[in-house]
Amino acid sequence: MKRLLAMCVALGLFCGLALSVAPSAEAKTIIKIAGMKPEGEPETIGMHKFGEYLEKLSNGKYEVKVYPNSQLGKEDSYIDQTRRGTIQMCATGTQMSKFHPAMAMLETPMLYEDLDHAHRAMQGDTFKLITDGFTEKSGMRTMNVFPLGFRHFYTKKPVKSIDDIKGLK
Template identity: 35%
Template sequence: MKTGIALISSLTLATSILVSGCGSSKTATSESGNTAAKTHTIKIANYFAENHPQNVALREKFKPLVEKNSNGTLKVEIYENSKLGAEKEFYDGVRNGTIEMGIPGMIMQADIPKMAIPELPFLFKDYKHAKTVLSGPLGKELTAEMEAKHGVRVLAWSANGFRMVSSNKSITNLEDFKGFRLRMPNIPNYIALGKSWGANVTPMPISEVFAALEQKVVDGQENPIATLRASGWYEVQKHVLESRHMFSPNVYIVNNKFWQKLTPEQQKAVEEASKAAADYEWELLEKNEATDKKFLEEKGLKFHTPDDNFKKQMQSAAQPIYEEFYKKNPSTKELIEKIKAEAK
């Protein structure tokens, strides 16, 4: 009797091991043949509209490259248009690991002052200047504290573009900003810049901008024209001031604890795909600027290019922002001067 029970127990154990082995479909052998690569789904969040170059690059470059070069062990899900929350919410989600990746702007600058530098007013001359700085050693210096302080790894710099002011009235001089209700992100540099021009600044998330413009809660907003087009704000605006007052970058970030779970091959696939997608997005954004302007003009928007006097007025009004920034962060002055020196 005991022999029979022992035999049954042995068969049960063997069957259990066999079933267990067949059920481990979430592993795959890495290229090295030494490590089993678990399969993962990467949620990547951003606040851009579906047809913005950021999401075009994610769909056409990042997702297919990651899935192909990881041999199917990584799957990518794109959550555009603040579907996983506004910028602060999805950034916090990447920090705490509920979201694997994201493409925020400089939302982290409150804790990491160097990350405020790229959005100082009138810092970058053109796209070439911005990309040279951010994609090189100076860009790495800017992001050096991200992993230690916020638990996220920066994989690539991408671009939002040069910001311009859209409005329901023409703005042709500094006086026109007086009493103007201007939506801006809830970021100190932005708010200080709007106030320096004399505007009444109203901070709000990007997801609320269309309704605020439509209901005339605000008179205008400032963003690159790719965002103006992709978000449909041209339906409730009449004018664009080509101020190009600030360059807005974005960063591809990944939760560091999630990153450490990946095999070296998987990490390589994600990092290379991030850089390829970011490069493609830079290309699309710059190339499409003229196309976007033409589209908006066809929709009835009137563009106003500030003359030299107006430009100098805007720049002079913004200078105290630099002085205040240096007071709070004296060690950044040398880095900012290096960035300015890269303009050619």
């Protein structure tokens, strides 16, 4: 009996010692952020810059690990991972409108006159109007938007006039 008691006390001391050297509550928090663009693209550069700023402003409390080039799967996959909490952030595109149809407005070509017009719209009431209700429907929060060629079309054939886009989706 004394031997069992001595083992329990020793085990208790060992566990107490292990807990006292365990990482403290001040340990660095890793934030994983996924995107589809490769290194060197503005979206990916922005994710890295976000990580630099966050680490600096938090005095090293947070570290951002960037997973570009669809390393964590296609867009719908890493959106699901973000919604489940497997990763903390993601850079998205057209997939957001499946949760909140108004988000498709962010993908509307030719909506803005120029880059300055787009920035004004996305920093004001237009952005609030488009994103209103998104968090409740998706479980995610929009932190920022930025244009990636808002006056461009992606097609398999050249577009030289308005007639060339008739019937395209």
